[in-house]
Amino acid sequence: MDTGRYIVLLKDQQKTALKKIEKELEVSITSSELLSKENRSYEIIDQDNGVLYKNLGILVVDHMDEDQLKSAVKNESNSIVYYEKEREFFPADELQLINELKKQSAGLTEKISELEKYITSKPLPQKSFVEMEWGLQAIGLENTRYTGKGIDVCILDTGLETSHPDFSSEEMEGKSFIDGEDWNRDPNGHGTHCAGVAAGNTRSDTGRRYGIARDCNLKIAKVLADNGRGTTSSVIDAIDWAITKKFRILSLSLASPVKLDDQPSILFETIGERALENNCLIIAAAGNDSNRPQIPQPVSMPANSKSIMAVGAIDGQMKIARFSNAGINPSTGGNINVCAPGVDIVSAYPKNAKNKKNFYYTMSGTSMAAPHVSGLAALYMEQFPDKSAKEIWELIENKARPIEGIKYRDIGNGLIQVYL
Numbered sequence: 001m002d003t004g005r006y007i008v009l010l011k012d013q014q015k016t017a018l019k020k021i022e023k024e025l026e027v028s029i030t031s032s033e034l035l036s037k038e039n040r041s042y043e044i045i046d047q048d049n050g051v052l053y054k055n056l057g058i059l060v061v062d063h064m065d066e067d068q069l070k071s072a073v074k075n076e077s078n079s080i081v082y083y084e085k086e087r088e089f090f091p092a093d094e095l096q097l098i099n100e101l102k103k104q105s106a107g108l109t110e111k112i113s114e115l116e117k118y119i120t121s122k123p124l125p126q127k128s129f130v131e132m133e134w135g136l137q138a139i140g141l142e143n144t145r146y147t148g149k150g151i152d153v154c155i156l157d158t159g160l161e162t163s164h165p166d167f168s169s170e171e172m173e174g175k176s177f178i179d180g181e182d183w184n185r186d187p188n189g190h191g192t193h194c195a196g197v198a199a200g201n202t203r204s205d206t207g208r209r210y211g212i213a214r215d216c217n218l219k220i221a222k223v224l225a226d227n228g229r230g231t232t233s234s235v236i237d238a239i240d241w242a243i244t245k246k247f248r249i250l251s252l253s254l255a256s257p258v259k260l261d262d263q264p265s266i267l268f269e270t271i272g273e274r275a276l277e278n279n280c281l282i283i284a285a286a287g288n289d290s291n292r293p294q295i296p297q298p299v300s301m302p303a304n305s306k307s308i309m310a311v312g313a314i315d316g317q318m319k320i321a322r323f324s325n326a327g328i329n330p331s332t333g334g335n336i337n338v339c340a341p342g343v344d345i346v347s348a349y350p351k352n353a354k355n356k357k358n359f360y361y362t363m364s365g366t367s368m369a370a371p372h373v374s375g376l377a378a379l380y381m382e383q384f385p386d387k388s389a390k391e392i393w394e395l396i397e398n399k400a401r402p403i404e405g406i407k408y409r410d411i412g413n414g415l416i417q418v419y420l
Contacts, residue, residue, distance in 0.1 A: 003062075004086075005063075006085060007086055010059055010081065025050075030049060030051050032054050046062050047063040055243040056243075056274055060086075060237075084265060086232040086233055090228055091190040092288055092365050093193075094364040135340070135341030136209060141209075148199070148375065151249065153248070153374055155199075155221070155371070157251075158188040158189070158225070159176065159184065159185060160183065161185060161350035163350075165204040166359070167195075167218075172220065174222070175220075175241060177237045178224070181222060183222040188353070189350050193363050193367075194367060197212065198251055204359065210360075216375075239275065243275060248281065249377050249381070252285065252303075255288070257297070260329065261332060264306070265305065271305075282309065284310060288367075289323075291322065297328075299325045299329065306335075312339040313343060313366045314403070314411065320406050321369075323364070335409070337397060338373060338416050339400075340369035340372035342366055342368045342369035348360060379418065380395055400414035400416050
């Protein structure tokens with residue numbers, strides 16, 4: 001999808017520098033400081049108007065002359081140092097890969113059908129519900145008294161179904177970055193599932209535990225539309241908002257595939273660094289483009305940036321998930337930092353969404369692994385309130401447990417663990 005937008009990185013946000021850019025690009029620049037419920041970025045950005053995200057030093061413009069942008073980058077007196085075309089992002093769950101393959105790869109119809117049949121028809125564990133919560137046991141959640149109390153965790157996804165019984169009694173803050181769609185409704189279901197893993201508590205029907213940081217301050221940023229698609233500008237808009245709000249943890253279960261030897265985006269590398277400087281940790285799904293045991297695919301954007309924590313997925317047998325991407329671009333960026341449970345994960349889900357009959361659903365993907373890490377990070381931040389986001393990152397890696405027989409490229413430092 002070509003939106004016609006460009007994402008531009010600036011080295012200087014001084015008034016004179018911005019005036020020069022406005023003159024050269026023939027565009028009027030609005031600062032994100034002026035954004036509000038009545039003044040949304042997606043309503044401002046057009047061929048004559050751009051938005052500058054002040055916390056990130058990133059400008060989003062529409063239908064620019066690319067030759068002008070190239071010239072501006074070469075001109076050292078200009079504040080523009082880099083630009084790239086806007087990309088499209090998708091939820092990093094297992095079934096999403098199938099949906100995209102259907103659209104893009106007609107020649108793979110037979111393989112896609114076989115893969116889809118496997119995912120949708122594989123039996124769920126029947127012995128007890130506790131087995132469906134294997135991910136919480138795997139990270140040692142029963143060994144901690146911390147619950148993420150007082151920590152702001154923001155889920156950047158398809159929104160949250162606030163009518164869900166596990167969330168309906170909570171007062172929470174959220175914002176939509178998708179035109180015409182509300183953050184507190186989630187007909188897609190992906191965002192609600194991820195929020196449940198990171199910040200849910202217990203099932204309303206059985207009383208069984210499925211969420212990690214049950215007492216954290218859950219925040220919601222809708223950056224993916226109800227159809228599961230989003231763009232670079234919506235993600236950047238949300239991150240800038242979250243930094244302004246001083247949220248401590250941003251959980252991104254979304255991905256845009258990259259190719260072997262692709263360089264990480266300078267934009268997201270800068271975003272990750274500026275988030276850390278603002279004591280904010282960004283945690284992202286590594287992506288689900290692999291089809292193991294064949295050669296795995298590289299870590300997707302934005303997780304392939306060194307300043308953003310990349311999370312791979314394992315299954316209940318402590319094996320690497322067959323879809324989980326790997327750190328095979330380490331020389332250019334794109335390594336896995338840690339892994340987390342990401343196969344057959346039960347969490348909250350909107351009833352009747354996609355014909356589901358109850359409020360819970362089992363999903364697989366690095367999308368499910370990332371909120372495990374986000375929830376754990378909230379526990380760490382409660383336990384160590386004086387530690388910075390960078391120090392919490394280091395703790396998560398240092399306390400991760402290596403898994404015998406799995407390569408570093410697949411799980412990084414290993415399976416995340418509760419701090420003992």
